[in-house]
Amino acid sequence: MTQLAPRTKADYPYVPKVRVDDPALLLPSFQPVVGKVFWRLVELGFVPVVFDTLRTPAEALKNVQKGTGSKNSLHLHGAACDLVCSDHLWSCREHKCKFYDHLRELWLEHAYIGPLGDYPHGQALPVSQQANFRALPPAQRDAFVKVWLAKKR
Ligand SMILES: [Zn+2]
Ligand SMILES: [Zn+2]
Numbered sequence: 001m002t003q004l005a006p007r008t009k010a011d012y013p014y015v016p017k018v019r020v021d022d023p024a025l026l027l028p029s030f031q032p033v034v035g036k037v038f039w040r041l042v043e044l045g046f047v048p049v050v051f052d053t054l055r056t057p058a059e060a061l062k063n064v065q066k067g068t069g070s071k072n073s074l075h076l077h078g079a080a081c082d083l084v085c086s087d088h089l090w091s092c093r094e095h096k097c098k099f100y101d102h103l104r105e106l107w108l109e110h111a112y113i114g115p116l117g118d119y120p121h122g123q124a125l126p127v128s129q130q131a132n133f134r135a136l137p138p139a140q141r142d143a144f145v146k147v148w149l150a151k152k153r
Contacts, residue, residue, distance in 0.1 A: 033110050037122065052075060052081070070116065084120050107121075107122035
């Protein structure tokens with residue numbers, strides 16, 4: 001079994017305030033990819049946090065109202081994951097921390113980035129395939145992303 005990211009707040013003693021989401025809520029084919037990106041960041045000396053995996057429609061709507069997400073988000077289907085830096089959360093730039101530079105490279109290497117230029121965000125399929133993905137019955141979505149993720153290995 002591929003090792004997944006730590007799941008509980010107890011794994012992040014330095015940032016007790018941040019929420020930690022469960023990678024097991026992601027589509028099965030996407031989970032080991034997130035694990036790969038996560039552990040590569042750890043090897044590089046960062047402490048990543050799995051901040052957001054699966055979103056409910058109500059959570060997606062709230063993000064739209066805050067201007068930080070899409071109501072059609074791939075997070076609604078477990079096909080997107082947001083990782084943040086536990087040391088600086090979203091303000092790595094101010095601290096000259098390269099967390100998000102590495103994360104972007106790793107998402108591009110092993111998965112895909114989204115349409116919003118949202119730096120914590122990685123997704124299991126290219127933006128050009130989002131409409132095709134959403135049109136599928138839920139039971140077929142994992143097989144679909146598996147094909148797109150296999151192109152990246
Ligand atoms: Zn940082
Ligand atoms: Zn996201």
